[in-house]
Amino acid sequence: MDVLKVNDLVKHYGPVKALNGIGFSVPRGTVFGILGPNGSGKTTLLGIIMDVLKTTRGAYNFFGEGTGADTRRKIGTLLETPNFYHYLTAVQNLKIAASVKQRGEEDIDRVLEMVNLHQRKNSAFSTYSLGMKQRLAIASALLGNPEVLVLDEPTNGLDPVGIAEIRELIKKLHKEGKTIIMASHMLDEVEKVCTHVAILKKGNIMASGHVDEIFQHSDMIEIDASDRKALAAVMNQYPGVEQIREEESGLVVYFPPGTVTLAPVNAYCFKNGITLSKLLIKKKSLESKFIELTN
Numbered sequence: 033m034d035v036l037k038v039n040d041l042v043k044h045y046g047p048v049k050a051l052n053g054i055g056f057s058v059p060r061g062t063v064f065g066i067l068g069p070n071g072s073g074k075t076t077l078l079g080i081i082m083d084v085l086k087t088t089r090g091a092y093n094f095f096g097e098g099t100g101a102d103t104r105r106k107i108g109t110l111l112e113t114p115n116f117y118h119y120l121t122a123v124q125n126l127k128i129a130a131s132v133k134q135r136g137e138e139d140i141d142r143v144l145e146m147v148n149l150h151q152r153k154n155s156a157f158s159t160y161s162l163g164m165k166q167r168l169a170i171a172s173a174l175l176g177n178p179e180v181l182v183l184d185e186p187t188n189g190l191d192p193v194g195i196a197e198i199r200e201l202i203k204k205l206h207k208e209g210k211t212i213i214m215a216s217h218m219l220d221e222v223e224k225v226c227t228h229v230a231i232l233k234k235g236n237i238m239a240s241g242h243v244d245e246i247f248q249h250s251d252m253i254e255i256d257a258s259d260r261k262a263l264a265a266v267m268n269q270y271p272g273v274e275q276i277r278e279e280e281s282g283l284v285v286y287f288p289p290g291t292v293t294l295a296p297v298n299a300y301c302f303k304n305g306i307t308l309s310k311l312l313i314k315k316k317s318l319e320s321k322f323i324e325l326t327n
């Protein structure tokens with residue numbers, strides 16, 4: 033089940049082509065990173081899906097439902113650091129945010145606990161570190177317990193401790209079953225926290241998929257058979273296999289670069305009593321492409 037589906041999205045600002053017809057899907061329960069250098073179109077993309085910008089062409093929908101108000105209530109967003117009142121406390125600020133968003137106040141303690149600001153909930157916002165301010169912003173996005181969170185560069189401007197805290201928070205939210213869509217220009221951040229990634233360059237998607245696949249040094253094949261368990265057990269014994277991962281469409285098997293050919297795999301499976309219903313080479317490592325584009 034996809035939380036978000038984006039189809040052939042185009043955005044021009046006058047002569048500037050910010051998005052050139054991009055498409056991707058965000059599966060439920062993932063931490064989905066939109067990775068790209070400055071100016072690649074990340075903020076434009078998030079602005080469109082959050083309805084603060086109009087598309088030039090193309091469509092998207094959430095939960096297969098659409099983009100109406102009821103659907104949007106299931107989405108919490110942090111597009112830029114919100115304007116909290118400096119002289120008010122965290123609780124007072126969240127009360128205002130809750131009323132603006134028409135979301136209940138009963139949630140405030142829960143979200144402050146979640147972002148680990150509970151002990152400082154009665155301190156004035158002005159006494160918070162940058163990291164705490166950012167966590168309060170995420171707490172605000174969590175009001176109403178949305179199923180999906182959209183975050184634009186959530187660690188921007190933070191020191192290493194602040195970055196680590198946000199990273200832990202994202203992991204915690206992911207464990208709770210939330211889907212998180214976040215933009216970032218840092219490969220490292222995306223590798224550490226995201227399960228899936230779409231790489232954006234000059235308004236085009238260079239690659240998208242599971243991080244293991246996108247950042248792997250390995251070659252991958254995809255295979256399938258009627259009994260996947262038996263197939264996985266047999267392939268585990270095949271020389272050179274580094275890892276096997278199950279996807280909806282089949283098993284993805286990882287090999288060191290340049291060591292896999294298909295015919296011997298087919299023969300080996302057949303010899304072990306398995307008839308393959310699928311056998312193909314998946315794309316190879318794209319890490320080099322990303323390094324090229326960030327340079």
Ligand code: ATP
Nearest residue numbers: 045048050068069070071072073074075076077217
């Ligand atoms: P950053 O990390 O710097 O925010 P980004 O990947 O989020 O970059 P966008 O901000 O979406 O990229 O910008 C994509 C392109 O669109 C850039 O070339 C940018 O200059 C241009 N752009 C963005 N907003 C506008 C605007 N309001 N008017 C004209 N051009 C714009």
